[in-house]
Amino acid sequence: MFYRENGQFKTSYRADQQIFPVRQDRIAVLVLLALAFIAVPLLASEYLLRAVGIPFLILSLAALGLNLLVGYCGQVSLGSGGFMAVGAYTAYNVFVRLPGVPLVVALLLGGLGATAVGLLFGLPSLRIKGLYLAVATLAAQFFIDWAFLRIPWFTHGSSSGSVNVSGLTVLGLPIETPVQKYLFCLALVAVFALAARNLVRGHIGRAWMAMRDMDVAAAVIGIRPVHAKLSAFAVSSFFVGVAGALWGFVHLGSWEPAAFNIDRSFQLLFMVIIGGLGSVAGSFFGAAFIVVLPIVLDQAPAWLGLPMSTALSSHLTLMVFGALIVFFLIVEPHGLARLWSTAREKLRLWPFPH
Amino acid sequence: MGFLLETLLGGLMAGMLYSLIALGFVLIFKASGVFNFAQGAMVLFAALAMARFAQWLPLWLGIESRMLANTLAFVLALGVMVAVAWAVERLVLRHLVNQEPITLLMATLGIAYFLDGAGQTVFGSDIYKIDLGLPKDPLLLWPRVFEGGVLVTPEDLIAAAVAAVLVALLALFFQKTATGRSLRAVADDPQAAQSIGIGLSGIWVIVWSIAGGVALVTGVIWGSKLGVQFSLSLVALKALPVVILGGLTSVPGAIVGGLIVGVGEKLSEIYLGPHIGGGIEIWFAYVLALAVLLVRPQGLFGEKIIDRV
Secondary structure, three states: OOOOOOOOOOOOHHHHHOOOOOHHHHHHHHHHHHHHHHHHHHHOOHHHHHHHHHHHHHHHHHHHHHHHHHHHOOOOOOOHHHHHHHHHHHHHHHHHHOOOOOHHHHHHHHHHHHHHHHHHHHHHHHOOOHHHHHHHHHHHHHHHHHHHHHOHHHHOOOHHHOEEOOOOEEOOEEOOOHHHHHHHHHHHHHHHHHHHHHHHHOHHHHHHHHHHHOHHHHHHOOOOHHHHHHHHHHHHHHHHHHHHHHHHHHHHOEEOHHHHOHHHHHHHHHHHHHHOOOOHHHHHHHHHHHHHHHHHHHHHHHHHOOOOOHHHHHHHHHHHHHHHHHHHHHHOOOOHHHHHHHHHHHHHHOOOOO | OHHHHHHHHHHHHHHHHHHHHHHHHHHHHHHHOOOOOOHHHHHHHHHHHHHHHHHHHHHHHOOOOHHHHHHHHHHHHHHHHHHHHHHHHHHOHHHHOOOOHHHHHHHHHHHHHHHHHHHHHHHOOOOEOOOOOOOOOOEEEOOOOOOOOEEEOHHHHHHHHHHHHHHHHHHHHHHHOHHHHHHHHHHHOHHHHHHOOOOHHHHHHHHHHHHHHHHHHHHHHHHHHHOEOHHHHHHHHHHHHHHHHHOOOOHHHHHHHHHHHHHHHHHHHHHOHHHHOOOOHHHHHHHHHHHHHHHOOOOOOOOOOOOOO
């Protein structure tokens, strides 16, 4: 009844090609942005912003980047944690070695560093496919972990790769309190989400999707696999690298390579799969699910009034987490984004079934 | 020369264990197309079950003989692994038929988390010992041929023999029995196999049970050497490059790949490590596998991948 597009005629090419062709969608996105920018910082407690809001935003950005590669271009990567690390440490090096570089520039340069490494490790994808490629990308993960742990130049000589940054400012404004951090991340994530949304509906995105659906056929109709696959690796690594830099600079403040280990890669892949492959909104759903679930599971015994040792509760958390993942994959293998689009289809027809 | 041989032997021993884990991967992948990330968790789970049953059984039943207790514990642990296989088929695989390989892969990661948590909840999370009563004193081989001789522990030799026997038994099973033949039929072409009356779900239970059994043997060998603890579950990450190096669909590939990686790791750590910083065995196997894949994208022994439009 409220979500219906009849009466909205498209009379120009511009109107036909805009990102959100349905008016209700445009309004919903604006309302959502207003809520995120204004209501959340006013209402949420500092703990909530620090423990949920900021990690959610940064990991959404990383999941979005990974989704471009896995969901749109069909190249499974298990090395995204490593690319986050490259982003974080590149940005750190820029920040420390070139004093006076603005924070945003350092973050973006971190993204570019990750792009370079991503391109390098994307090269094998031209020859290796499917699960072989998935395992091969683990080479990136382990090699990068090792490099930041063992090669002192990358970490500015600090032992075991642990580094820290402080005194972050953007345009003269400090980034210190959770609210400031949250707003900074939100602004960046919003820009990147818009960019992603635009990329995937354009020429590049269509080339990626053709590559995903069947690479031989795509090559036959004139899409160059080298361009399509490497651009996917480059863009995806850029997103993931910026997310890694944000994770280090804004969320953690001080970090070591273990913050970006293989568990992070798996976590990101979970977000992409549970959220929905090939969906920008799905990356956010998946990130929200994976960020919130462990926190809820940690608190659950206390809420239920069950006394439990920490070891036991951490093992139970692991069990429930695993079981829930399997459960979600069984119930909706196409991810939460599919549930969302089904709901939207239902809403379009409501209250009449046909 | 003696030192080099010792290194080689040590590498082969480690490689043999990688081969066993890789074997579990390959068996499951061939039969069900599932890339089973949970193999490492299954090794941990099986080893925990074995270690704890061997501890509990003498208390429950008052068995004196360690041999008997170990045997019973092994049988019980095997039963547990069959139950796990059945539950995995019934609760997970059956509902995910015809899904994307990546979805199945993530589901096995979920299973891995679950098994890690369940194993430590049920069996405890300390470091346990599996005491098989094997002799541990090192043997000195060929002291006359090489200067200083070559040191090996009989434990390692027995472990190698057990692994070899296991592989031989599996080969016999696959070649000579009706069940083995239907397993191979499913591996070749699931649809054709179904059309001649082979039930997929039964096959999956069997193949996951076999993988569970292989995991148990791996866990027992590894656990009796280094103790049963959580890090056992991370060994699977070491076996992944073995699988792609040898080829996802090849049992001989898993074995040869494991030995190559085991030896390569040890040699690189000794001869390459000092030049570029230690700890390179973390990524050496992966980079080796990557290099091999660039030449042969299907691994050393894998079936050639043919793209059709």
